[in-house]
Amino acid sequence: MAILYGSETGQAEEIAIEVEEMARRLHYQTRMDEMDSFKLSDLLKVSLVVFVTSTTGQGDMPTNTLNFWKNLRREKLTNSNCLGSVKFAIFGLGDSGYRKFNWAARKLQVRLLQLGASEFLRASEADERHNNGIDSIYLPWKAEFRAALLDKYPLPEGVEPIPDEQLLPPKYSIRITPTMEPFPADTSAIKSALYSHVDNPAPLSQRRFEHNERQDASFPSWEAREDSSWEIRTGTPVEVLDKNNVLKDHPSKYLLGKSDQKFAALPPSAPLRVPGGVLAAVVDNYRYTPADHWQDVRHIIFDVYGDNESILNNLGQSILSIYPKNYPEDVEDLISIMGWTDVADRPLEITIGPHRLFRRLDGEPSTLRDILLHNLDITAIPKRNFIRQLAFWTTNKDEVERLREFLLDGNEQEFYDYTSRPRRTILELLHDFPGVKIPVDRVLDMFPIIRHRDFSVCNAGESLTSQEYLYKGANFPLRMEIFAALVEYKTIIRKPRQGLCSRYLKHLEPGTNLTVRITPSRGLNVLLPSPGGFERPLLAVATGTGIAPIRALVQERVEYEGMPGDILLFYGGRNRKKDYHFADEWTWYDNFMTVYPCFSRDPDDPKESPPEPKKTEEEEFLKIKTEEEEDIEFGLAPDLDYDKGKKYVQNEIRKRGKEVAEMLKRGPIVAVCGSAGKMPVSVRKAFVEVLVKEGVVKTEEEAEMWLERRTTYWEDTW
Numbered sequence: 001m002a003i004l005y006g007s008e009t010g011q012a013e014e015i016a017i018e019v020e021e022m023a024r025r026l027h028y029q030t031r032m033d034e035m036d037s038f039k040l041s042d043l044l045k046v047s048l049v050v051f052v053t054s055t056t057g058q059g060d061m062p063t064n065t066l067n068f069w070k071n072l073r074r075e076k077l078t079n080s081n082c083l084g085s086v087k088f089a090i091f092g093l094g095d096s097g098y099r100k101f102n103w104a105a106r107k108l109q110v111r112l113l114q115l116g117a118s119e120f121l122r123a124s125e126a127d128e129r130h131n132n133g134i135d136s137i138y139l140p141w142k143a144e145f146r147a148a149l150l151d152k153y154p155l156p157e158g159v160e161p162i163p164d165e166q167l168l169p170p171k172y173s174i175r176i177t178p179t180m181e182p183f184p185a186d187t188s189a190i191k192s193a194l195y196s197h198v199d200n201p202a203p204l205s206q207r208r209f210e211h212n213e214r215q216d217a218s219f220p221s222w223e224a225r226e227d228s229s230w231e232i233r234t235g236t237p238v239e240v241l242d243k244n245n246v247l248k249d250h251p252s253k254y255l256l257g258k259s260d261q262k263f264a265a266l267p268p269s270a271p272l273r274v275p276g277g278v279l280a281a282v283v284d285n286y287r288y289t290p291a292d293h294w295q296d297v298r299h300i301i302f303d304v305y306g307d308n309e310s311i312l313n314n315l316g317q318s319i320l321s322i323y324p325k326n327y328p329e330d331v332e333d334l335i336s337i338m339g340w341t342d343v344a345d346r347p348l349e350i351t352i353g354p355h356r357l358f359r360r361l362d363g364e365p366s367t368l369r370d371i372l373l374h375n376l377d378i379t380a381i382p383k384r385n386f387i388r389q390l391a392f393w394t395t396n397k398d399e400v401e402r403l404r405e406f407l408l409d410g411n412e413q414e415f416y417d418y419t420s421r422p423r424r425t426i427l428e429l430l431h432d433f434p435g436v437k438i439p440v441d442r443v444l445d446m447f448p449i450i451r452h453r454d455f456s457v458c459n460a461g462e463s464l465t466s467q468e469y470l471y472k473g474a475n476f477p478l479r480m481e482i483f484a485a486l487v488e489y490k491t492i493i494r495k496p497r498q499g500l501c502s503r504y505l506k507h508l509e510p511g512t513n514l515t516v517r518i519t520p521s522r523g524l525n526v527l528l529p530s531p532g533g534f535e536r537p538l539l540a541v542a543t544g545t546g547i548a549p550i551r552a553l554v555q556e557r558v559e560y561e562g563m564p565g566d567i568l569l570f571y572g573g574r575n576r577k578k579d580y581h582f583a584d585e586w587t588w589y590d591n592f593m594t595v596y597p598c599f600s601r602d603p604d605d606p607k608e609s610p611p612e613p614k615k616t617e618e619e620e621f622l623k624i625k626t627e628e629e630e631d632i633e634f635g636l637a638p639d640l641d642y643d644k645g646k647k648y649v650q651n652e653i654r655k656r657g658k659e660v661a662e663m664l665k666r667g668p669i670v671a672v673c674g675s676a677g678k679m680p681v682s683v684r685k686a687f688v689e690v691l692v693k694e695g696v697v698k699t700e701e702e703a704e705m706w707l708e709r710r711t712t713y714w715e716d717t718w
């Protein structure tokens, strides 16, 4: 059985992992991977294919399916019945808040049927907005799927499904290498510097021996050797093995580990070998919003070294993907509670690993600590698959019982209350279950891999290139900026929380090198298909950091040699003084741009709506929210007060109806950017109402049609 997934943030992948485990328990040979790692012809080699895919963008296929999808859509396959022998099942994940609910799964299903494949089981569409989220559809579907498998492909006589209480063999192969490892080559500048100041360095063979000695698990740690009792116990002077490493003079002279000393607690800066990735250096990273504003919004500027010609040719926008890393203190915490201290820094041998396990670019051998720092998401919210496996690694009966209870049918709410609602992390969960000791050879099977996070590049045109670039050409970096709101909140267990990437970005120091990936935005096809795209009017609506892609669109027009189309921007924030992003810049373009800002928390008339009592950032951050407020914040419950006469962009659009209708008549590009959920829906409704009220069309249906056919309507919401 092949289980192929398409996933942006990991939900579909998690479902695929569960489906695979279920199939393995029914003795299937399985292959589980993202769609893009699977050849179309391989579909013919398996008995059954399960597709699990989310929908992203505006009804789009996830990024890791795009190649597969392109191949599947090849014109010459149509009417070929080429998948006549393929049996498949589809499980879709979506969010009914989006207009094109579960479109990726639907498109895939239609195409597979068109190519002759037959459905093994009815397709299913899960809705994230449902009370119990995806699970409310997924769990019954899984039970139905299992029953159908047993029915249509019964197990041979005498063969039983492998019970849940029995541990399956690991999928990945990882082990700590035996002690006698060759001494790594002195390739890096840092290394040669390391040895250059050593007094009378020993011959290489001696150094290798000492190195191996230190690699040995029984060799005492630095801490132990610093403790003189070790010396007394063993009779070996502490410095014996390190005598050659005595520094002759001050280490700072060599810039040795300078950054490590200064920012000892920061994630490592070694860039990763990411397929399609390019090197970038942080030029600046500063807080854009004032310190007393509730939200820390970062303006981060990078120099990007890569195939810059092709990036420059990607008019429209680019997406910059960041690969966040863990903090050393969290990793050390995990190493210590799992009892991995002795093996954490010894080289690892990974013969079969997940393909997203990106190694360090400098080719240094990986250690367990390395992959924990760079690859494994130890602060993710624990998923069912993780909890299921944990129960095998504790000898404490109460813990086993408690872990298994979470997974029992009917306990979904309890599981949710323990994990997702308080945003509990894997690391915290492991602290709650001190009896659990995960063996090293299971880490790749159990921990999720860190996913990259995408940011719209918020500059374009001339600002991408420096004078140096223009003069010296493509060897010079491009300057790319992102504008990111850090995710920091507290939950019902009153713990302040930070997203993994937010924490990484917050302390990303200028000068840090990292690997990023630059890809064209999905909006690219929509925004610039026609010649003269720049000459079309642009009707932009942005809330908060949704302004990022709009700023790039504006900057692009500035450079246009012809006459750029005029721009109408509706911008929504909370306070003019705190989050009217890039307000100064808009005045530079007032020959072709009009901005209507509105601020939901700034009262027009202080008598009518008195200002809210001023809160410090800390108060705002630590404010204990009611359960309803929490639900609204996490999008789990509707905010019934949402639209009531507030100063939101949709109301501003209605207020300026005439001007908006005039622009809509001219076939503009409409770009709506900001948080997903109610804003894009309300904005579209406002456009529809305006078109009817201003007499452009008669009915709301006609207005919808107008938006669909006469405008290029692009939403970038998250």
Ligand SMILES: Cc1cc2nc3c(=O)[nH]c(=O)nc-3n(C[C@H](O)[C@H](O)[C@H](O)COP(=O)(O)O)c2cc1C
Pocket: 006, 007, 008, 009, 010, 011, 012, 013, 053, 054, 055, 056, 057, 058, 059, 060, 062, 093, 094, 095, 096, 098, 099, 100, 101, 102, 103, 128, 134, 717, 718
């Ligand atoms: C930027 C973005 C765009 C989305 N667009 C759609 C959409 O057009 N239709 C839909 O049904 N769901 C949409 N969703 C919801 C996701 O499909 C849903 O959250 C899913 O559980 C994510 O699964 P994944 O983590 O595997 O990608 C979107 C989510 C995001 C973050």
